[in-house]
Amino acid sequence: MRTSEAGPARILEILSRPGTVALVGRSLGLAAVVTGLCLLIGITLAALVTRTAMPGRRTLAVLAPLPLAIPSYVAAFAWVAAAPWARGFLGATIVLTACTYPYVYLPVVAAMRSVDPAQEEVSRSLGRSAWRTFWTVTARQVWPAAASGGLLVALYTLSDFGAVSILQYDVFTRVIHTSYTATFDRTPAAVLSTLLVVITVVIAVGERWTRRPVEQTRVGAGVARRAEPHPLGALGPVAAGAVVAVLLVALAFPVASLLYWFSTGLSAGIDTERLLTSTGTTLFLAVLGAVATMALAVPIGVLVARHRSRSSAVVETATWAGHALPGIVVALALVFFGVRVAQPIYQRTPLLLIAYAVLFLPAGVGAVRGAVAMSSPRIEEVARSLGSSPLAVLRRVTIPLAAPGIAAGTALVMLTIMKELPATLLLRPTGANTLATSLWTQTGVAAYAAAAPYALTLVLLAVLPTLWLMRAQGRFTATEDL
């Protein structure tokens, strides 16, 4: 809206600034490289833990999604402190890849676990190699899950502000932020944000296009058994070593860095009461926010997976808009909305939950859509032909089949809400603190040591949704010896 008020001359002036084109190039370049690396790492890790007999795979499967719990700004601080040479493009690539590959890993693991191994066995029995079977059968089936994960990574990279600014890599969000905070002139920020939304829509449409040729059908009430693990032989320890290396970079290094800050520095006293209330608030908001988000994500995910129409495409694309914009832009838009339309809940918990739903809906929709696409619409048709109402089909067939995806989406949304900062800062009830806002308060004045307990608790807390996610997939409760 603010963009349209600016007038074409002003918009052209802003868009034609010499820096703007370079910025678009740098932002897209970073997003492309990070997304590519995340797809590679995420799919490879998922395949190793679900399809092979790699040593330690169950432990590694649980550890692999945890880097998602480390806010990218915390990881960036750890890198800047330990490896000043890593500034710029290289550092931004390392940090963003390390923090976001679980966006691909989580839905792909869920999808791989629901793929019927029979198809792979048929392929193998027809003489295809394990490797070829993986790419022609398994990878094809999990591609919708991987693609929606990749889309999340791309959009996260475009909207990330903390990491790129700490690592001194000039992209879109930095300029939007500077424009907001230095001049209070919201026009350039609005124009650049609109351009960012246009880019997002193009990327989201492109992602849908990559999924188009893949027809996934599987008939059967569910997976009665899991795939036979593929023996890796001598390659097993090598693969495990590579996974451990990824985890050292993405998980152990930032955690060790936090422990170091924690143990040094004179301001390291812990405000236990504040730590406890921040933890409670974080959990409360994350659980309710995830429920609110998934309440919207499940119907939208089912809709876009089952009904390919122009309106469903518009609904799906619209969900991405909130995700690509820098948090401050979305937060201010919600301030605008809250004050004018929802005054009674402004700066109250419900509006904050709505904000989370707007911001993280795509994570939920992607997971649900990927899972629904895995089950054949024929089963639903059969159910309907047997006299079930559409709602009963949804409740008794579609949703249960998509349960792992819904669980993965819920866990993703919970983790992301725990780390969220700009919208929480502006929209939380006055005086309420989450772990992220407490962390922000401390780093604002260079007291890294005082910030460390909040960061560590945040990381520990994130273990909960991850374990819950594994349980929801029903893999290590009854059948596994974890």
Added chain:
Amino acid sequence: MHLRRILSASLAAIAVLGAAACGSDGPADTTEGADLVIYSGRSESLVKGILDDLAAETGVKVGVRYAGSSELAAQLLEEGDATKADVFFSQDAGALGALAKEGRLEPLDAAVTDRVIAGFADPDGHWVGTSARARVIAYNPQQAPEVEQMTSVDAVLDPKYKGKIGYAPANASFHAFVTALRVAKGEDGAREWLTKFKANEPRKYDNNILVLDGVDKGEVALGLINHYYWFERVAEKGADAVTARIHFLGSDDPGALINVAGVGILKGTDQKAAALKAVNYLLSEKAQKYFADQTAEYPVVAGVTSKHDLPPLADLEKSSIDLNKLDSLETTLALLNEVGLT
């Protein structure tokens, strides 16, 4: 299932959740039952102590919302008359100036603005400074001991510092410094200075803290920062663990600019008496002593001293730069864009 049906089902779900959330015990809201709501752009770990004292000593029940100064200013502009805030406590004069320009701040009586040293309040009385900070040069004594002898920020243009200067181009205090350059040297003089500065390939950092880190670790020999970051670092790590030193430049140099943190009362507040009490408290001797000792800033009320080894403000404050000329930020940013230093 049809689109309309799905959407209405989702909206119903959201409505139920909303009702559930309202009914349950959400996170504590400290504006609930508060007489006075303060939006604080100053960091909680820096000013919570003094705001707690304010509540205790004035008997006003205070609810404080902490976030970045510029984010809060943007939020206040979006909120307009509907804001719950009564007082805005800002990290810098720029955010207060932006609100004053949009007519969001209530003018203060001369009795209030006269309490501070001349030049530290808005001439129209929309806001008053509460503490001051000086621009300084942080340096690594092993790499650039001669910084101790510098009298002007022009000295950093020496080609021997090529690639060895750290600065924070996105930081509001750097922008204020560039505005001071423009005021002191004129537009052409400032452009010339910035062009030479850029030719020296200064290293960009995201904020003053990271500039100081860079100096401390020897990544750069010197950096342009505000004085209190160094005092905070010493308080955090102990004097022995900090390699970097700081140098205050001569008083009439733009590199020695004194800027302020300040406070304003929001237009339309129904808590004007309590808001005034709060503003007056921040100018009281006790509060001024707090800023001098706890945040290592300069008191803005004459006669208050600091436990830190700060050069007397009177020596620095002879500066020929008028704080009220620091509001031409857009021209500054245009100039930085033109030179290519953003």
